[in-house]
Amino acid sequence: MNANRDPFNIKLSGQPVKGYLLKDANQSIWRDGYIPNSNDQSIWLWENITPGKIIFLLAILIISFFILLGRTSYLQLWRGDYYRGVAEGNRLKEVIIMPKRGLIFDDHDQLLVRNIPSYSLFFTPAYVSSNTAVIQRITKEIADKTGEQQTELLKKIENARQMSYQTMDLVENLDDQQAIAFKIKExxxxxxxxxxxxxRQYIYSNETSQLMGYLGKITEDEYSSLQEQNYQLIDWLGKGGLEKKYEVNLRGQVGIKNIEVNAKGRELKVISWRDAQSGSDLLLHLDIDLQKKAFAVFNELAKNRKKTKGVIIIMEPKTGGIKALLSFPTYDNNVFSKRLSSEEYDSIFQSDERPLLNRSIAGQYPSGSTIKPLIAVAALQEGVVTEQTTFNSTGGIHYDQWFFPDWKAGGHGITNVIKALAQSVNTYFYMIGVEQYNGVTGLGVDRMYSYLTRFGFGQKTGIDLPSEAIGLVPNREWKWENKKEPWYPGDSMHMAIGQGELLVTPIQLAAYVSALANQGTYLKPKVVKAIKENGQLILLDPEVYQTGLFSASNIDIVRRGMREAVLAGSAQQIKSPNYTAAGKTGTAQAQTDKPTHSWFVGFAPYENPEIAWTVLVENGGESTDLAVPIMKRILEYYFSQLADK
Structure with a gap:
């Protein structure tokens, strides 16, 4: 071998190596761990590696080995299931099979709500390409075909990256051509x-929007609380009305399909399968024909006078069933099945009319004279008055320096409880409501509070709809806590005629009048009559809320007073040869700069009531201006339909 060309040759420079002085500039060659010098004396490189250093190196190797062994054991024995699950997650996929949502029918089996098919484009973040150019190309094509904004599509995909294997919706409500085009691209x-x-498709959308409610996209907060019930971020759930109240029944039970997928998330084969269970159907007390008629009458009479807010409730006294329930203004709940336009969104969510507010159960108003039948029967029950007790109405009463007027100038003359109800005589109710006046002991605030709250005011009626309000029944404690004022006799007088701080909901009035029609038995108002589950019809029995609070004779006196209101009093407009009815009108002050609320409550037929009602027109003026005429038209329709049958 030519030493000059050997790559392992080194030149000795005369510098010490390992403690030796290498002399001369001769070339020497590495041979198996030593360097020969010019005198052929070998210089061993291992001479300075001591046993201690060798032990130290071996110790490091042994420690490293055991660390590696321990880590491997930990990953396999203690964390093996976890990482096995992660690995399987890349190969196995759990697919939720959505059940068919239950249908909704009226009392005569007319279909009110049904399901219609719709196509949507979904994506699973873990399987979507992270290549920016690829995503740009895909989203541009989607945007071009659907009219969606590409920036919004990109934002939605990027924001969902953290969800990994959770399937998300990208574009909803595709038409057939779009669905086919994207299916080809899968x-x-x-x-x-x-x-x-x-x-969902609501067949009578505007007529039943407050009753049915609507479905909406699940929110993150809702998902957090519902994901254990197999809800997903792509799910829709009830947001109002029956859809919300009966969400559990209507939704049914989801199915689960475990599949093996490839690297693109495409299904290769089914590992296991559990069928979904369809949701239960709801059968309502509602009569959709009566509901449509009430809707049409309100729109014709009230809107002609530019009154757009109000309520109509019709109940069955013997069952508590809701035959009709409308809150105005209504809205088209079918718009929630698709993406809302800005105009649709503003008309529903930004409108001063507040169409999403179900005024029938959540609106809170002064009752006006509609509360007088309850005050009257309470006074009879407590012995404050009898049927023969009379007061002279001269146009109002003076209490200290205050004057409390009657609605009729000059008053109504000698008045008993029947006349007081028929003609809505304020003076009579001032006398039986105030604690003391001219030697007469009235109910006073404490007893009025007791009867009002025991008969459903100041609390929920229990109707099977969400977001029911409770109204307000004031008392001494409430006034002191909220106004830092004592309770005055004038407060009791105002409370007895349905003014002052007293607030009621229309459903509370409907339920209490229905109880008077039902001889004092107060049944909780119910919308749903039966639930059809797995082919079996489960009837929901009426629920008694209150009974026996008043004697039958005292209730009969009050009922006769309400009958007189129709025959010769404030509600004569509804008098008819085709039916008998009893009622009580009410005109309630709202804001001082706006017209009064127009109320009318009652029941019919008088002898054996089939229906009880509450009608309210917000700022509708006198009760005879709108509330009574509206109910007159509805009663004519109702009894003409019965005659035809």
């Missing part, structure tokens, strides 16, 4: 797929 677009889902 093999090319990793992580994207077209799926069919059902959306």
């Amino acid at each position: 093999q090319e677009w990793s992580g994207f797929e077209v799926q069919e889902r059902s959306v």
Whole structure:
């Protein structure tokens, strides 16, 4: 071998190596761990590696080995299931099979709500390409075909990256051509797929919007509390009305399909399958024909006078069943099945009319004279008055320096309880409501509070609809806590005629008048009559809220007073040869700069009541201006239909 060309040759420079002086500039060659010098004396490189250093190196190797062994054991024995699950997650996928949502029918089996198919484009973030150019190309094509903003599509995908294997919706309500086009692209677009889902169709949308409610996209907060019940971020759930109240029944039970997927998330084979269980159907007390008629009458009479807010409730006294329930203004709940336009959104969520507010159960108003039948029967029950007790109405009463007027100038003359109810005589109710006046002991605030609260005011009626308000029954404690004032006799007088701080909901009035019609038995108002579950019809029995609070004779006196209101009093407009009715009008002050609220409550037929009602027109003026005429038209329809049958 030519030493000059050997790559392992080194030149000795005369510097010490390992403690030796290498002399001369001759070339020497490395041979198996030593360097020969010019005198052929070998210089061993291992001479300075001591046994201690060798032990130290061995110790490091042994420690490293045991650390590696321990880590491996930890990953396999203690964390093996976890990482096995992660690995399987890349190969196995759990797919939720959505059940068919239950249908809703009226009392005569007319279909009110059904499901219709709709297509949506979904994506699973874990399988979507992270290549920016690829995502830009895909989202541009989607935007071009659907009219969606590409920036919004990109934002939605990026925001969902953290959800990994959770399927998310990208574009909803695709038409047939769009669905077919994107279905073809599935093999090319990793992580994207077209799926069919059902959306709700409300057949009588405006007429029943407050009753039915609507479905809306699940929020993150709702998802956090519902994900253990197999809800997903792509799910829709009830947001109001029956859809919300009966969400558990209507939704049914989801199915689960475990599948093996490829790297693009495409299904390879089914591992296991559990069928979904369809939701239960609801059968209502509602008569949709009566509901439609009430809707049409309000729109014709009230809107002609530019009054757009109000309530109509019709109940069955013997069952508590709701035959009709409307809150105005209504809205088209079918718009929630698709993406809202800005105009649709503003008309529903930004409108001063507040169409989403179900005024029938959540509106709180002064009752006006509609509360007088309850005050009268309470006074009879407590012995404050009898049927023969009379007071002279001269146009009002003076209490200290205050004057409390009657609605009729000059008054009504000698008045008993029947006349007081028929003609709505304020003086009579001032006398039986105030604690003391001219030697007469009235109910006073404490006893009025007791009867009002025991008969459903100041609390929920229990109707099977969400967001029911409780109203307000004031008393001494409430006034001191909220106004830092004592309770005055004038407060009791105002409370006895349904003014002052007293607030009621229309459903509370409907339920209490229904109880008077039902001989004092107060049944909780109910919308749903039966639930059809797995082919079996489960009837929901009426629920008694209060009974026996008043004697039958005292209730009969009050009922006769309400009958007189129709025959010769404030509600004569509804008098008819075709039916008998009893009622009580009410005109309630609202804001001082606006017209009064127009109320009318009652029941019919008088002898054996089939229906009881509450009608309210917000700022509608006198009760005879709108509330009574509206109910007159509805009663004519109702009894003409019975005659035809």
